[in-house]
Amino acid sequence: MKDVLILGIESSCDETAAAVVKNGREVLSNVISSQIDIHTLYGGVVPEIASRKHIEKINQVIEEALLQAKVALQDIDAISVTYGPGLVGALLVGVGEAKAIAYAAGKPLVGVHHIEGHIAANYIEHPDLEPPFLCLVVSGGHTHLVQAQDYGSFEVIGRTHDDAAGEAFDKVARAIGLGYPGGPKIDRKAKEGNQDAIEFPRAKIAGSEFDFSFSGVKSAVLNYLNQCEMKGTEINTADVAASFQKAVVDVLVSRAVAAAIKLGEKRIAVAGGVAANSSLREAMQKECSKAGVTLYYPSPIYCTDNAAMIAVQGYYEYMSGRRDGLDLNAIPSLKIGQKNIVSSKK
Ligand code: KG4
Ligand code: ZN
Numbered sequence: 001m002k003d004v005l006i007l008g009i010e011s012s013c014d015e016t017a018a019a020v021v022k023n024g025r026e027v028l029s030n031v032i033s034s035q036i037d038i039h040t041l042y043g044g045v046v047p048e049i050a051s052r053k054h055i056e057k058i059n060q061v062i063e064e065a066l067l068q069a070k071v072a073l074q075d076i077d078a079i080s081v082t083y084g085p086g087l088v089g090a091l092l093v094g095v096g097e098a099k100a101i102a103y104a105a106g107k108p109l110v111g112v113h114h115i116e117g118h119i120a121a122n123y124i125e126h127p128d129l130e131p132p133f134l135c136l137v138v139s140g141g142h143t144h145l146v147q148a149q150d151y152g153s154f155e156v157i158g159r160t161h162d163d164a165a166g167e168a169f170d171k172v173a174r175a176i177g178l179g180y181p182g183g184p185k186i187d188r189k190a191k192e193g194n195q196d197a198i199e200f201p202r203a204k205i206a207g208s209e210f211d212f213s214f215s216g217v218k219s220a221v222l223n224y225l226n227q228c229e230m231k232g233t234e235i236n237t238a239d240v241a242a243s244f245q246k247a248v249v250d251v252l253v254s255r256a257v258a259a260a261i262k263l264g265e266k267r268i269a270v271a272g273g274v275a276a277n278s279s280l281r282e283a284m285q286k287e288c289s290k291a292g293v294t295l296y297y298p299s300p301i302y303c304t305d306n307a308a309m310i311a312v313q314g315y316y317e318y319m320s321g322r323r324d325g326l327d328l329n330a331i332p333s334l335k336i337g338q339k340n341i342v343s344s345k346k
Pocket of ligand 2: 114118139140272273304305
């Protein structure tokens, strides 16, 4: 059978990325231009700057992805692009670019949901993984427990009621002076600390056993820091990082494994930037082994934002016949599993 090559484009937040993926699972190139350095100056992502930087970089990143994959644009079977959720100005750069290329080169266009892309990142290094499975999606903007019923069919069974897990990591990191982006910095700092030093709360949501809430633990850390300051007690940053991380990881792991047991799912995948967290991976592995559940997670480079995951998800949607027209628009608050409702089918 002829190989199918997908060009993926991702620009939903602060990474401008393009990738070429063969037959849905083989990454031929994965180019990421990060804007972290500039946003670090402001302590977080500045949407207007993100859009401008995407415009500056996107052509270069796409050319590099084709070059590294050793393919010409003519060889590509379809263009897939993240069209939501994310920052509207940032998304528009990728969507506009993808539409222009699709039109100029006469290629099919497939809009991809960013979070469904994160889930699909698990297929890259796990050839045996196929739906159905349960996925814990933990990123800077999202915390969801999702049943991936098929490559294009998803059911959300749990979600955060306030902050996303990654957002809590970023806010706590800022409060203890570690800077942006907080997740990897807390991950590193926590290794020097005692995770049992401070007892931070593990929130439960009454009546929704698979939902999450992280604003409580974040506030508890801020209160703890204030109290230390008022009393003149020295703050052990490593202990705060380790204890906070433990509180978040405990909740994520216990909800995900409980859901798998209740729903009879034998496989859990983890996805999104926070899936790169070493303590989360370790704790998930331990609890999954106990419960007889197989755990999957991508390498860190495929956990954080990248375009290979968008090309992978784009491949499965392309193969199922889904196409978008040139009326495809950026949808900042796109819901999981809503694609076919909002974009035109051809
Ligand atoms: O998936 P992602 O790259 O972007 C979104 O779609 O949001 O996730 C970014 C988030 C940030 O909040 C970042 O702090 C967090 O993932 N993150 C981590 C780690 N690496 C990235 N959080 C905890 N531990 C890490 N090692
Ligand atoms: Zn993401």
